[in-house]
Amino acid sequence: MKKWLIVGIIVIITITLLGISSYNELISKQNNLETKLSQIDLELKNKSDTTNKLINNVKDTLKHEKDIINDVIKTKEDLDNATITKKIKLNSKLTETINNLYVSIENYPSLKSDPNFIELQNEITNIENNIAYLRSEYNKEAKEYNSSIKKIPSNFIAKIMNFKEANYFEN
Numbered sequence: 001m002k003k004w005l006i007v008g009i010i011v012i013i014t015i016t017l018l019g020i021s022s023y024n025e026l027i028s029k030q031n032n033l034e035t036k037l038s039q040i041d042l043e044l045k046n047k048s049d050t051t052n053k054l055i056n057n058v059k060d061t062l063k064h065e066k067d068i069i070n071d072v073i074k075t076k077e078d079l080d081n082a083t084i085t086k087k088i089k090l091n092s093k094l095t096e097t098i099n100n101l102y103v104s105i106e107n108y109p110s111l112k113s114d115p116n117f118i119e120l121q122n123e124i125t126n127i128e129n130n131i132a133y134l135r136s137e138y139n140k141e142a143k144e145y146n147s148s149i150k151k152i153p154s155n156f157i158a159k160i161m162n163f164k165e166a167n168y169f170e171n
Helices: 002-058 063-078 084-105 114-147 152-158
Strands: none
Touching: 002 063, 002 084, 002 114, 002 152, 063 084, 084 114
């Protein structure tokens, strides 16, 4: 009888430790996802700030291109006021409107060769590259997290503690 009691206690302790370990692993992976999202959000903020600088740099020269400038400003404002998930979707629209602005600038050689404009254009390109990289890193983390909540024994803890699958972002 004592032998079975000791075996039962060992089994309960093992299951408890396994559950705690699984829970902590899921929390760690969830925190990694939140960190990646925060990094993306920060880069989107940088892009928004740099877009402001770009608009301020070109708006006097591009007085006849108000529609394009207004599109960039409107999209940037939408991005600034959105949730992180919507920001990531609006980012591609902002990139598109900025590219339309670049096409318009082709008609203004003095602006096209302006060192401030070139620097801002390069900065936006670097930020866009960083965003693409961070989205890729987020997707790797999301894949790892999603796998963890489906694997035994973590899936039991994930169901009990209501862990949800993470969404992926298109690159």
